[in-house]
Amino acid sequence: MSDGSGNRGGLLAVVLMAATIVFVVIGTMWPTKAALAYTGGQGFASFSSTPQAAVRNLGDEIRVEAWQKAYDGLANKAQFTEQEFEHDLKGYYPSLRTYATLDHFEVFPLHATDNDAEVRLKLYWSSVVGIMESTRDLHVVRSGDQWKAEWPLEKKPVVPPQVIPVNYLRWDVIYRGAGDDWGAQDVDAPHVRIVDMRPVQRAEGVVVLGELLNEDVVPAFVSVNATLIGKNQKAIASEGSFDKISHLLLPKQVTPFLINFPNASLADVSSVRMTPFSTLVPASADPVIEIDNEKLNPAPDASLTGQVIDQSGQVVNVAHVLGTFYDSTGHLVWVADEYLDHALLPQTPEPFNIHIPEDLARQISSERTIVSTYSSGGAA
Amino acid sequence: MQKTELLERSQRPLPMSLLLMAAVAVHLPLLLMKLPLKSYDTNLHIFFASHYLHHWWDPWNPKWYAGFSQTTYPPLPQQWIAVVSHLMGLEMAYMAVQMAAILLLVVGVYRFAKLWVSPRAASFAALACVFLGAESFLVYSAGQLGTTAAAPLYLNALPFLYEWVRRGSGRSFIKAVALFTAAAAAHHATLLFGSFFFALPVLALAYFDREDDSERVAAGAFIARTVTIVVVVSAAIAVVLLPFWIALIHYPVTQTPIPHPSRANYILSPQWGMNYFVVPYGALILALPFIFWRGSSVARLRPLLLGFWVAFLLGLGGTTPVGPILLGRAFNVLTMERFSYWASLLALPIVGALAMELCARFRMRAAVALSILAAFTCALAAGWTTYHPPDAENVDVGPVAAWLNRDGHDQYRYVTLGFGNKIARLARLTDASSVDGEWNSGRMLPELMRYGGGALTSSKGFHEAGLDALRAMLMHADHYGLKWVFVRDQYYDPLLAFAGWRPVDHLNDGTITVWSKDGVPPAQPLNAPQMPPHWQGVMWGICPFGSSIVAILVLLIPEKRRRAAEERYPVMRDGELGLGRMVS
Numbered sequence: 001m002s003d004g005s006g007n008r009g010g011l012l013a014v015v016l017m018a019a020t021i022v023f024v025v026i027g028t029m030w031p032t033k034a035a036l037a038y039t040g041g042q043g044f045a046s047f048s049s050t051p052q053a054a055v056r057n058l059g060d061e062i063r064v065e066a067w068q069k070a071y072d073g074l075a076n077k078a079q080f081t082e083q084e085f086e087h088d089l090k091g092y093y094p095s096l097r098t099y100a101t102l103d104h105f106e107v108f109p110l111h112a113t114d115n116d117a118e119v120r121l122k123l124y125w126s127s128v129v130g131i132m133e134s135t136r137d138l139h140v141v142r143s144g145d146q147w148k149a150e151w152p153l154e155k156k157p158v159v160p161p162q163v164i165p166v167n168y169l170r171w172d173v174i175y176r177g178a179g180d181d182w183g184a185q186d187v188d189a190p191h192v193r194i195v196d197m198r199p200v201q202r203a204e205g206v207v208v209l210g211e212l213l214n215e216d217v218v219p220a221f222v223s224v225n226a227t228l229i230g231k232n233q234k235a236i237a238s239e240g241s242f243d244k245i246s247h248l249l250l251p252k253q254v255t256p257f258l259i260n261f262p263n264a265s266l267a268d269v270s271s272v273r274m275t276p277f278s279t280l281v282p283a284s285a286d287p288v289i290e291i292d293n294e295k296l297n298p299a300p301d302a303s304l305t306g307q308v309i310d311q312s313g314q315v316v317n318v319a320h321v322l323g324t325f326y327d328s329t330g331h332l333v334w335v336a337d338e339y340l341d342h343a344l345l346p347q348t349p350e351p352f353n354i355h356i357p358e359d360l361a362r363q364i365s366s367e368r369t370i371v372s373t374y375s376s377g378g379a380a
Numbered sequence: 381m382q383k384t385e386l387l388e389r390s391q392r393p394l395p396m397s398l399l400l401m402a403a404v405a406v407h408l409p410l411l412l413m414k415l416p417l418k419s420y421d422t423n424l425h426i427f428f429a430s431h432y433l434h435h436w437w438d439p440w441n442p443k444w445y446a447g448f449s450q451t452t453y454p455p456l457p458q459q460w461i462a463v464v465s466h467l468m469g470l471e472m473a474y475m476a477v478q479m480a481a482i483l484l485l486v487v488g489v490y491r492f493a494k495l496w497v498s499p500r501a502a503s504f505a506a507l508a509c510v511f512l513g514a515e516s517f518l519v520y521s522a523g524q525l526g527t528t529a530a531a532p533l534y535l536n537a538l539p540f541l542y543e544w545v546r547r548g549s550g551r552s553f554i555k556a557v558a559l560f561t562a563a564a565a566a567h568h569a570t571l572l573f574g575s576f577f578f579a580l581p582v583l584a585l586a587y588f589d590r591e592d593d594s595e596r597v598a599a600g601a602f603i604a605r606t607v608t609i610v611v612v613v614s615a616a617i618a619v620v621l622l623p624f625w626i627a628l629i630h631y632p633v634t635q636t637p638i639p640h641p642s643r644a645n646y647i648l649s650p651q652w653g654m655n656y657f658v659v660p661y662g663a664l665i666l667a668l669p670f671i672f673w674r675g676s677s678v679a680r681l682r683p684l685l686l687g688f689w690v691a692f693l694l695g696l697g698g699t700t701p702v703g704p705i706l707l708g709r710a711f712n713v714l715t716m717e718r719f720s721y722w723a724s725l726l727a728l729p730i731v732g733a734l735a736m737e738l739c740a741r742f743r744m745r746a747a748v749a750l751s752i753l754a755a756f757t758c759a760l761a762a763g764w765t766t767y768h769p770p771d772a773e774n775v776d777v778g779p780v781a782a783w784l785n786r787d788g789h790d791q792y793r794y795v796t797l798g799f800g801n802k803i804a805r806l807a808r809l810t811d812a813s814s815v816d817g818e819w820n821s822g823r824m825l826p827e828l829m830r831y832g833g834g835a836l837t838s839s840k841g842f843h844e845a846g847l848d849a850l851r852a853m854l855m856h857a858d859h860y861g862l863k864w865v866f867v868r869d870q871y872y873d874p875l876l877a878f879a880g881w882r883p884v885d886h887l888n889d890g891t892i893t894v895w896s897k898d899g900v901p902p903a904q905p906l907n908a909p910q911m912p913p914h915w916q917g918v919m920w921g922i923c924p925f926g927s928s929i930v931a932i933l934v935l936l937i938p939e940k941r942r943r944a945a946e947e948r949y950p951v952m953r954d955g956e957l958g959l960g961r962m963v964s
Contacts, residue, residue, distance in 0.1 A: 009676035010676065024696070034644070035698030036645075221882055372878065
């Protein structure tokens with residue numbers, strides 16, 4: 001080792017260790033996409049040197065659910081507690097939002113001066129039923145060389161103490177016994193009928209729209225399958241209504257349905273075979289959901305807006321609003337839906353906004369809205 | 381005279397029997413407690429083995445993904461489990477195979493380390509491998525049987541490679557080919573990356589050593605021997621794993637990459653730094669400066685150091701940009717903890733030398749300190765599965781399997797939600813088929829490949845990608861005969877409720893709800909093009925397992941005693957450090 005190889009070895013050791021440190025510094029200062037996925041998009045240092053950067057940092061912190069860090073960075077944190085801040089984002093009662101995670105967000109500057117700014121934060125929540133969007137306009141103020149966002153807290157709705165008389169219909173089913181656990185029933189399935197059906201061509205493929213009526217005097221759990229039949233009388237594709245339908249139909253109730261056939265072409269279809277399913281299930285008319293202030297908004301941004309009000313005394317964790325749209329002759333034009341990401345509290349209005357495709361908006365002259373609900377421990 | 385004897389004894393390697401006893405003493409109790417069952421992948425390997433147990437000649441497994449080919453994963457350890465299970469059942473057979481792999485590792489590390497350092501230092505390295513954090517982490521937390529079974533085979537093959545290239549020993553050639561082939565039959569990634577991290581340094585060493593003693597090797601002979609063994613091993617592996625290559629070529633892994641925390645930046649995400657750096661390396665972290673210094677100072681250790689360094693950098697996952705640069709797309713497919721394992725193995729010869737030198741200089745004080753550090757490293761890695769469990773809770777899947785197996789429920793397919801890695805155990809216990817699974821490289825259903833989520837049962841953990849895949853699968857329930865969803869996480873209830881599923885039963889004291897969909901036709905076998913033809917099934921049943929039998933048989937061929945001098949160990953004077961072969 002006295003021939004100089006020791007010195008060369010020492011140099012090699014220094015070079016390798018230095019290179020290792022350099023690689024680590026590079027990887028930390030400019031993390032890879034895979035690494036960022038585990039930091040909520042945040043790098044080693046996140047400076048809030050602009051209003052947008054401040055809001056972006058806040059969004060990153062919300063994404064990784066670093067509530068304390070997000071709360072500590074707010075300019076108006078003295079006005080509410082960290083818990084209130086978290087509940088404001090995730091909901092005060094169990095709902096879709098409670099278990100959702102922030103998938104991504106967008107930041108739009110609205111207005112800025114030297115000392116304050118208005119910034120729009122669009123949050124895209126990943127929930128079990130799909131992406132849900134919410135928007136907050138934040139006032140951002142300069143604090144030294146940093147910017148801090150003021151969080152526009154929406155106060156927790158307070159329901160006054162009251163007694164709500166409950167008087168609703170309910171249907172129970174007596175099964176044969178404990179062994180009848182998966183639907184081998186003695187009774188006929190409830191009579192249901194497709195009262196309207198229409199295939200339409202959309203950019204994403206063929207869409208089959210329709211309405212299903214429960215003609216029976218008992219409740220029915222329903223679903224609809226559609227099979228596209230080609231010109232050669234062979235099946236092209238078969239799909240189901242999935243969640244674009246209200247699966248629980250009380251007697252004489254009607255539900256719209258929509259079935260997607262992605263990448264299919266109506267030109268290839270000679271007929272559509274519809275297969276409705278129904279099963280007798282226990283059901284109740286409670287909770288009663290009232291729909292109020294419905295309004296069809298014309299294009300651009302065509303939509304159906306309104307409010308749903310839980311008339312019962314129990315909290316509804318998830319509400320699914322289904323809109324059926326008709327033209328002036330009463331023909332079915334479109335079916336659209338929206339999940340409400342906040343729980344419905346008794347007697348408390350909750351707004352909904354169902355998007356309508358621009359190209360169809362002009363044809364629509366009337367609509368019908370129904371709401372299906374889910375409460376923890378129950379079915380929709 | 382007595383002093384000379386004492387000195388001679390102090391230069392001898394630790395007896396192999398002692399090293400193996402240490403491995404047994406440390407790992408056998410943990411394996412008898414079936415600790416690996418709590419790991420990520422152990423149940424997957426047992427599930428694969430279960431299929432081989434019942435269908436040795438048919439690698440098409442209909443229980444996951446509505447059918448998938450097990451030729452997508454080298455089968456050797458799992459086939460051994462299947463064979464041994466005839467004696468002790470699948471779970472204990474797994475433990476037995478894992479124990480055998482650990483014992484082989486001790487032998488392999490000793491033989492590999494002896495290429496680089498003195499026999500005594502090599503024996504210290506072999507003792508260190510018993511307590512290696514990365515080994516315990518892979519065995520008890522990751523459950524990577526393939527990696528931990530292939531590495532010892534590979535390490536045992538390397539000295540034969542050296543002997544062949546260096547001295548042209550025909551017996552070594554045969555043994556190297558047999559062991560390399562068996563290693564490939566155990567784990568393909570070890571073969572691929574082992575060639576770079578392990579074999580290239582050994583070849584470089586053989587090249588540097590070619591003029592060392594009386595047996596000089598011409599450069600031409602060196603190259604010819606290297607090319608010969610590469611060609612023969614490649615051909616052997618191509619034949620033994622032919623169905624695997626066919627599956628890989630026809631159906632390459634093109635699905636959207638699935639996130640894995642081993643690709644995180646361990647500084648920005650310190651919890652993953654703890655999991656994938658501190659726990660696997662343990663006290664080895666303290667030796668890093670010495671590894672770099674000694675590996676650089678001694679010329680013939682430099683190839684080993686470079687192999688270690690690259691593996692070390694890759695093992696850091698997303699902490700450095702090296703992984704994405706060197707591996708490209710593979711960075712998003714591979715998990716990085718195996719690189720830390722390989723880096724640890726590559727460091728062991730130098731660590732063995734360090735331990736030997738410390739013991740020579742500081743005697744009992746060094747021995748005590750090293751023992752404490754080794755015990756702590758091993759204990760932390762083995763116990764990590766308790767502090768950082770792969771699954772939140774231990775799910776009893778027995779009632780679910782019993783439910784599926786009765787009243788014709790298994791005519792339909794099922795999926796679980798919130799069961800974690802217990803789905804492999806459930807699949808083993810039930811006759812029913814699922815559309816889900818844990819072997820992501822084997823899945824071919826478009827609903828699962830498109831979005832970048834892992835197993836459906838853990839959809840929530842993969843956020844939008846996982847939930848998109850789940851929704852896509854539920855939409856096509858009729859197509860796959862998917863009638864049952866077993867839910868032990870109420871998070872999923874709203875989706876099922878609004879998508880037309882109804883709760884029809886409760887299991888495990890109401891903690892698991894069975895959801896059903898009406899109108900679903902009974903499941904039909906998928907006529908998938910990935911289904912291997914019968915001849916591939918026969919090959920799969922004979923060649924990989926046969927390669928291990930051949931390896932065992934050729935190892936029985938006695939080695940030539942090259943020189944009696946090699947059996948003696950150099951005697952050192954008092955106070956002299958045991959640098960042995962490390963002196964350049």
